[in-house]
Amino acid sequence: MAKLPSQCRVCHAWPSEIVCEDCVSSFAQPQPRCQTCAIVVPHGLRQCAACIKTAPPLDACLAAVSYAYPWSGLIVDYKFHEQVGLCKAFCLLLRSTPWVEPALEAANIVLPMPLSTARLQSRGFNQALLLARGLARDRTDSRLLLRIRDTPAQSSLPRAQRLRALDGAFAIDPVQHKRLRGARVVLVDDVMTSGASLFAAASTLRAAGAAHITGIVIARTE
Numbered sequence: 001m002a003k004l005p006s007q008c009r010v011c012h013a014w015p016s017e018i019v020c021e022d023c024v025s026s027f028a029q030p031q032p033r034c035q036t037c038a039i040v041v042p043h044g045l046r047q048c049a050a051c052i053k054t055a056p057p058l059d060a061c062l063a064a065v066s067y068a069y070p071w072s073g074l075i076v077d078y079k080f081h082e083q084v085g086l087c088k089a090f091c092l093l094l095r096s097t098p099w100v101e102p103a104l105e106a107a108n109i110v111l112p113m114p115l116s117t118a119r120l121q122s123r124g125f126n127q128a129l130l131l132a133r134g135l136a137r138d139r140t141d142s143r144l145l146l147r148i149r150d151t152p153a154q155s156s157l158p159r160a161q162r163l164r165a166l167d168g169a170f171a172i173d174p175v176q177h178k179r180l181r182g183a184r185v186v187l188v189d190d191v192m193t194s195g196a197s198l199f200a201a202a203s204t205l206r207a208a209g210a211a212h213i214t215g216i217v218i219a220r221t222e
Contacts, residue, residue, distance in 0.1 A: 009086075010070045018089040019074070028065050030098055037195050038063035038220045056195065057202035058187075059212050063220035064090075064097040067191055071219050075190055079127050087127075090190075090218050091134035100135075103214045106184055109144065110136040113189040113201060114170070116150035131218070132188040144179065145187075145201060146171045166200040172208045181209035192217040 008016040010023040031040050034048040038061040041048050065071045078086040094100050104110065112128035120126060132140040149169045172180065185205055192198055198215045205213055 009074060009089075017092075018086060019070075019093070023070070024093065024096075027070055028093060028096075031066070033061075033063060033220070035060055037061050038192060038215070038217065040066065040220075040222055056199050057206050057213065058198065058215045060099070060103065061192070061195075061198070061215040061217075062097060062100050062103065063192060063217050064093045064100075065219050067193075067219040067221040075219060079123070079190060082124065084125065084127075084130060087130045087134055090131060094131070094135060094216060094218065100216060103186055103216065104136050107136065107139060107186040107214070108183040109141055109179065110139045110186045110188060111145045111201075111205075112140065112142055113187065113197060114142070114145055114147040116147045118150050128189045131190065135188065135216075136186070141176075144173050144176045145205065146173060166196055170201050170204040172204060177208055180205060182211045183209070184212045185210045185214070187213060187215045189215070189217050191219050191221070193221045 006016060006018060007014045008020040008023055009018055010027070011020060013020050013022070032043050032045065033039060034041050034051055035046050036051045036056050036058055037048060039048050067075070074086055074089075077083040078090070110132050112126055112132040115123065115126050126142070129140070129142050132142075147169060148171045187198060187201060187205070189198060192215070198217075202213045202215065
């Protein structure tokens with residue numbers, strides 16, 4: 001079946017991919033980022049001050065872009081307006097991000113950040129699961145890491161409250177617990193804000209025996 005032409009969602013060029021090469025080139029230039037929380041840092045630095053002071057439970061964290069135009073609007077459409085066709089563009093963007101491909105190739109297990117039952121029912125799909133399957137379908141497992149407690153939207157809480165709200169929010173499926181012992185894990189999400197959710201999930205994986213954990217997100221807030 002012939003592929004139907006489409007229009008770039010950013011510059012409206014026609015025909016085009018969902019996000020054209022020119023727009024990716026213009027709005028997705030690599031930036032130096034902290035190797036463990038992916039926040040932008042000055043050239044030459046490997047970690048931000050916060051991660052040097054308190055090492056996060058992630059061994060590495062990779063973000064394709066900053067949470068800004070045009071990606072912020074596209075992610076909102078993807079998550080909240082059911083425009084799941086954007087997933088392909090996001091996966092291509094992630095695969096072109098430095099160190100993402102090696103992290104995926106080295107991973108034993110790729111895990112999407114889980115949603116609570118209530119949020120999954122409300123949204124109808126887990127955006128992180130679609131991303132994980134688009135990046136590494138054969139190693140993606142949506143049942144191993146569980147969200148066992150719903151929490152308020154993290155963007156609505158101060159950082160200290162975010163950390164407290166996520167205490168005990170994640171668990172490991174006891175039947176599959178042994179798969180994590182010594183495993184290299186990639187944890188996939190769409191947006192990283194304070195890092196509280198990713199860090200809480202990573203701490204749960206670390207306690208279960210994961211040897212190396214890399215977080216991969218489309219966008220990082222600044």
